[in-house]
Amino acid sequence: MRRVLVVGISGAGKTTMARVLAARLDLPFHEMDSLKFTGPGWAADPAFRDRVAEIAAGPRWVFDSFGYPEVRDLVWTHADTVVWLDYPRSVVMPRIVRRSLRRTVLRERIFGGNVETVSSWFRADHPVRWAWSQHAARRAEIERRSLDRRFAPLRVVRLVTPRSARDWLRATG
Numbered sequence: 001m002r003r004v005l006v007v008g009i010s011g012a013g014k015t016t017m018a019r020v021l022a023a024r025l026d027l028p029f030h031e032m033d034s035l036k037f038t039g040p041g042w043a044a045d046p047a048f049r050d051r052v053a054e055i056a057a058g059p060r061w062v063f064d065s066f067g068y069p070e071v072r073d074l075v076w077t078h079a080d081t082v083v084w085l086d087y088p089r090s091v092v093m094p095r096i097v098r099r100s101l102r103r104t105v106l107r108e109r110i111f112g113g114n115v116e117t118v119s120s121w122f123r124a125d126h127p128v129r130w131a132w133s134q135h136a137a138r139r140a141e142i143e144r145r146s147l148d149r150r151f152a153p154l155r156v157v158r159l160v161t162p163r164s165a166r167d168w169l170r171a172t173g
Contacts, residue, residue: 001025001081001155001172002059007066008085009138010131011096017085017165018064024173025062030055032065037111049074066142076145081155084142085165089135096131 004027006018015031022029035052038045045051052071055061056078067075076082102108103116110116120126124133146156159165 002027002061003056003079004062004081004083005067005075005079006062006064006083006085007142008087009092009135010127011092011099012085012087013095013162013165014064014085017083017169018062020169021083021172022062024169027060027062028055028058029062029064032063032067032071033111036068037114039112040114042114043112066138073150076151076154079151079154081157082142082146084146084156084158086139086142086158086160087162088160089132091162092131092135093128096128100126100128 001021004018004021004025006014006021008014018031019029021027032052036044036048048068049070053074055063056071056075063075063079065075066072100116100121103110104118104121107115116126121128124130145151146154146158157168159168
């Protein structure tokens with residue numbers, strides 16, 4: 001494992017897994033959201049695609065993302081391993097609700113200094129709403145991509161419970 005994508009729905013624990021895995025394998029970790037959102041008002045970095053392309057072309061990395069549409073094929077093509085946190089809604093939803101509540105109440109600054117606000121909870125793209133509405137579609141898309149010959153040879157590690165993820169991680173590195 002030298003070029004690793006950690007994928008799953010929002011709230012699955014991609015960033016946590018990717019950070020731990022990167023440290024364990026001594027690979028550079030890259031947080032996709034931090035690369036994309038670099039300014040206030042959720043402003044996207046105009047050089048986002050170029051920055052991700054440069055990292056993906058490198059010999060060693062871990063990304064914590066399925067990939068935004070403009071870079072998705074790029075990172076999947078360069079990856080040698082996909083670690084898929086394929087958890088059910090019953091696991092993901094409490095996590096994403098707790099995370100978003102904490103970020104909202106504490107006004108935690110994330111990605112380019114942005115914060116989650118109470119009003120953002122009413123938007124369709126809020127992480128809680130998005131995780132609920134896109135859970136099945138994201139699962140189907142990851143499964144389709146994991147079997148797609150365009151991305152071969154690609155090792156896919158599908159972890160379906162937090163316990164299986166902890167056990168796999170313990171045995172890795």
